[in-house]
Amino acid sequence: MKITSVETFLVPPRWLFCRVATDEGIVGWGEPVVEGRAETVRAAVDELSDLLLGCDPSRIEDLWQLMTKAAFYRGGPVLSSAVAGLDQALWDILGKSLGVPVHQLLGGAVRDEVRIYGWIGGDEPDQVADAAAAQVEAGLTAVKMNASGRASRMPTRAETDEVVSRVAAVREVLGDSRDVAVDFHGRFGAAAARRVLPELAPLHPLFAEEPVLPDYPHALRDVVTASPVPIASGERLYSRTEFLAPLQAGIAVAQPDLSHAGGISEVRRIASLAETFDALLAPHCPLGPLALAASLQVAFATPNFLIQEQSIGIHYNRDAELLDYVLDRAPFAFHDGAIRRWEAPGLGVQIDEDAVRRADTQGHRWRPPTWRHTDGSFAEW
Incomplete structure (x- = not known):
């Protein structure tokens, strides 16, 4: 079996899909995207396709090594996201060719179901209680909310x-009996996070996400030490090497994104690396x-899996769901x-190609x- 074509599709509301076809008629699908940089990732997928055309799609690890290393300049969100979507498509092809789901190729299932959570409110939500009630009504047992909207560099009382x-x-x-996770989105910073996290502890958040920007992994240890709330991080980390420092700092939950990392x-x-630090996996996926x-x-x-984010009904999905x-x-x-x-078999998703x-x-x-x-200066979103 050989790869014959790689196509990309820019689909609303903010996604990019890729389609990898083979000479045996088996097609794999993936989702390579950086939100807000979809066109840039599309160009990267097109460049990487030169390495894939004519190759055996079942040699996933070999092709992953080529896509990530067959250039002098490596890494970064655009390249790793392009690789991510193509990698998904290759696993989809392999599973379909063998008639088995991808999880069986990863060693077999360790659970019968995956707990999920939904995101509530906007960046400055004023009715989070009603939004939480709606998610409970939809059947969820966990939600995630932003800790704040736009925040001062050193938040006021x-x-x-x-x-x-x-x-x-x-x-x-x-x-x-249900859970709430709190996403700081890197808006507070280490000093402010150390101040607010102990005050949140009596409310028993499932975790506090990204209290420190990924630019400052050296500041994480102090936050972890000061926080009685488990710390989660990783949606803006793109390789196992980038996860090493946060895991050494003591984060409790690793959050790689399957379309970025x-x-x-x-x-x-990354999940296996996290397991060696007694950390859990909660993949980012809006x-x-x-x-x-x-x-x-x-x-x-994955044995050390905690919970899965999903975007059904999320506020970003205005033009499509x-x-x-x-x-x-x-x-x-x-x-x-x-x-x-x-x-x-494969990823287990039947894509409506005509709709795409x-x-x-x-x-x-x-x-x-x-x-x-x-004061007019830039603020973290």
Whole structure:
């Protein structure tokens, strides 16, 4: 079997899909994208396709090595995201050619279902309690919320109190048997995080995500030491080498993204690395159906897995929804806060190719918001 073509599709609301075809008629799909840089990743996929055309798609590790190392300049989010989507597609092809799901190729399932969570509110939500109640009504047992909207470089007492009161409102809705995770999005910084995290502890967050920007891994240890709340990080880390310092600093939860961190191949290795530090895996995934399917395949086969993010109904999905591009929605159904393991071959997703090709004619130009402080200077989004 040989790879005969690699195509990409820019699909709303903000995603990029890739389609890898073979001379035996087996097609694999993947989701290579950096949110806000989809066109750039598309160009990178096109460049990498030169290494794939004519090759045996079952040699996944060899092709992964070529895509990541067959150039003098390596790494970074654009390249690793391009590799990630192509890697997903190669695993999809291999599973389909053998008639087995990817999780079986990863050593077999270790669980029957994957617990999931949904994201609530916008960047400055004013009705988080109602949003949490809606997710509970939808069948979820866990939610994640932003700790704050735009935050001062050193938050005031009022801003700190607002973080605590908003999480408290969600906790009241969820009760003690459900979970809330809190995402700082790198907005607070180490000093402010050390101040607010102990105040959040009585509300028992599942974890506090990205209290420190990934630019400052050396500051993580102090935050971890000061925090009674488990610390999570990793959505903006792209390889196992980048995860080493945060794991050594003591993060409790590693959050690689299957569409950013080198795909199934590398995230599986990141999970194993995390296990040696007694850390859990909770893949980042505010993306489309292929990224979610790839994440679930890893989750089905990973012992130190905690919980899976998913974007069904997320506020970013204004022009299209995750389920708009799949022919069979049943595998993504929620059952008591979880998605049950499926046995369909490959990634197990039936892509509606006609819908994808129509969407590509429209495309998108999604960009993240640009925030500024009250003095006019740049603010973290």
